[in-house]
Amino acid sequence: MSTVHRSHAKVALIFGGLACLAMLLRLFAGGAVGLADNGDGHRLICQLGLRPAPMPxxxxxxxxxNxxxxxxxxxxxxxxxxxTGEPYLSTQALLLLGAKALTPxxxxxxxxDLRALGILCALIFGVAIAVNFMVMPFAVWLRGVVVIGMALVVLDSTIATYFISPLSEPAGLLGTLFLIAALFRMLRGRRTTVGAILLVAFAALWCIADKTQTASYLVGTLLALFLRPAHFPWAGHWVQRLRDAGEDAAGQKGPVRPSRLGAVLRRGPAALISVGLLAVTVQFQGMQxxxxxxxxxxxxxxxxxxxNSPTPRQDLADLGLDPNWERYSGKNILTAPLVWSPEYEQMLHLRTADLVSFHLNHPDRLAGLADRGxxxxxxxxxSYLGNYLADSGAGPYAKECRVCLVQPLLTFMRPIRWFVFPPLVFGAAVFGAVTVFRRRSPLAARAGAAVVVVFAASTVVQFWAVMVTDxxxxxxxHMIFTLYGLTLMGPxxxxxxxxxxxxxxxxxASSQMAALPRQKKASAPASSWFGSGRNSNAWFVRSRR
Structure with missing residues (x-):
């Protein structure tokens, strides 16, 4: 490790240690704070052979x-x-097992004791901040600014309280930080490695397997996997041998096309891993x-x-349901008498795809749907879940506000939401896409832009996934991951x-393509496809031509 890398590692450890300490202080200083269980925690906790201790x-x-x-x-x-007798699957179960082991x-x-989960999450959070600092392709001072911004998002009361709760969100919230680090590791150079692609896929899969709605991470991840070609140091030798064989057999380059082999080798790993990631995501969704x-x-x-319908009876008829069910409008599955009626069998034939199709057939209502979201x-x-423990002296349903930056900011934005959120997300996506494909953009900017595009895409998909399901x-x-992606996009x-x-x-690394000469295709040596020499980026010039 070079002196510069050792220096960066020391600074990263400092940032990670401070982030961990800050999380411990905001969770425990003045008494532990967390999030009450709304009933969803039972389906995960009971699989560990546990039940909540009785409340006063x-x-x-x-x-x-509790x-x-x-x-x-x-x-x-x-x-x-x-x-139903069906298990609830989530990567959060692994964190809960770790917390159970730490409890004694x-x-x-x-x-x-879920306070052990809070300690475990604080340690993982510190590691995530340190890793992000190490892999970002920015100057040291800008890395510090970005990881501080990310840390403030996670330390905020909208996020941190999940770390002392039986709910499944913490695994996805922490996994998102490692996904950002894996993306930077993959995108920081002109080429990448199969290992870096696998790291991105694993981090994305961890988040996807946290909750059914976090399948939205798949969209942005698939976009990112193809942005960098894979580097195979050994491949240049074999490509050159194929070229020589072609010359010997025909007297000129003809039947052997090493460029095609190079294209397969460069993009093949991303394609295979993408197919695998898609298959596992579909399988996980089917297993839920x-x-x-x-x-x-x-x-x-x-x-x-x-x-929210002007014609509820007609809507029920269009969906093949009894129009008299209009009387159950506004009731959830716990309060509607319909659930205990023989008529309920009709509901079991209704699928999410049918409801998505319904929305697409009523585009005039999409604006209202987006507005409510x-x-x-x-x-x-x-609002109905408290943050304090019963013996804290705080009133029921009381909210803690030790780090409160996001809530007042978004409350201020509520009246002007149409002038903030759509322009911000789509503007960031367009700016990011232009920067990614602009040949003379600095390499650091292209890497950061790619991560922004990933989160813009995932945030939009996550928003609509919530709105067309629950x-x-x-x-x-349920908007927690949309909020999380939106706020992380800021820094x-x-x-x-x-x-x-x-x-x-x-x-x-401030400039990437400005000094590249344009070369003729036939004159490029085999090492330019795979090697690390001066012409290692000739693949990009050819692809642009």
């Missing part, structure tokens, strides 16, 4: 965070998604409990479509703009 008499379950869990044996459908070290008498899809279709119809986004936090039901909680976009202006690029 007369205390509502959603009013306070970090204590005790051993319990569940049987049959009592531990499943919605009592805290001296807690509980079988699982069917009851989740049932909940989504019920809420989309009775909480989203019918209450943006209003829910600006609320930032579930819809307006529990919208302020990344700032860094991209600065580096595109030539400010803050890593020394030696």
């Amino acid at each position: 008499d007369g205390v509502p379950g959603w009013a306070y965070a 970090p204590y869990y005790e051993e319990f044996t569940w049987y049959g459908e009592a531990c499943s998604a919605g009592g 070290l805290l001296g807690s008498e509980a079988a699982l 409990a069917r009851h989740l899809g049932e909940i989504y279709t019920f809420h989309q119809l009775f909480v989203e479509i019918l209450p 943006m209003v829910g986004l600006t609320r930032t936090r579930a 819809g307006s039901n529990d919208l302020d909680k 990344l976009l700032v860094a991209t703009v600065l580096t595109s202006l030539g400010i803050g690029s890593e020394p030696g």
Whole structure:
């Protein structure tokens, strides 16, 4: 490791250590804070053989965070998604297992103390910040600005309180930070390696397997995987041998086309890994409990479509359902008597695809759907879930605000949401795309722009994934990943703009294509396709021609 890299590693450790310490202080200084369980935590926690410790008499379950869990044996459908007997799958289960192993070290008498999960998440958060600092292709000072911005997003009360909760979100929230680092590792050079592509795919898969709605990460990740060709140091030798064989056999270059072999080798790994990532995502979605899809279709119809429809009876008829179901409009799956009626069998034939098709056939309602989504986004936090423990002295449903930057900002933006969110996201996506494909953009700017495009695409898909599944039901909680992607885009976009202006690029990487001579295709040596020499970027010149 060079002296410069050792120096960067030391600074990265400092930033990571400070981030971890800041998270521990904001979670525990003055008493632990977290997020109450809205009932979704049970389907994950029960699979670990646990149940929540009893709350004090007369205390509502959603009013306070309860970090204590005790051993319990569940049987049959009592531990499943919605009592269906089907398991609930999430990468968060691995973090909960780690927290369970750490619990005895805290001296807690509980079988699982979610405060141990908070400590574990703080440690992982610190590692994520340090890794991001190391791999970013920016000047040291700009790396510091970006990771501080990212840290403030995660430390905010809208995000950090999930780290002491039984809900599944923490795995995806932390995994997103590692996905950013993996993307920078893959995109920081003119070429990449198969290992770097695999890291991106693994980080994306971790996030995708956290919740059904985080499948939106697939879209941005697939876009990114093809932005850099894979580098094979050994391939230049074999391509040259193929060229020589062609010359010997024909007296000139003809039947052997090493350029085609090079194209396959460069883009083949990304194609294969993309197919694998897509297949695993589809498989994971198919393995999730069917009851989740049932909940989504019920809420989309009775909480989203019918209450906001000028013709609810006609809408029900168009979907092949009883128009008299209009009386259940506005009720969720827990409160609607329809669920216990024999008529409910009709609902089981309704699919999310049918409801998406319904929205597409009523484009005049999409603006209202988007508007309700943006209003829910600006609320930032579930109002019905408390953050304090029952013995803290705080009132029921009280919200902590130790680091509160996002909520007041988005509350201010609510009246002007149409002038903020669509221009911000689509403007960032367009600017990023132009920068990525602009030949003379600094390499650091192109890497940052690619990450911005990934998150812009994933954020838009995530927004609509929420709106066409659970819809307006529990919208302020379900928009958490949309909010997260939107706020993380902020520091990344700032860094991209600065580096595109030539400010803050890593020394030696400020310009990429300005000095490249245009070469004739036949004169390029084989090493220019795969090697690390002076002509190693000739593939880009050819592709542009």
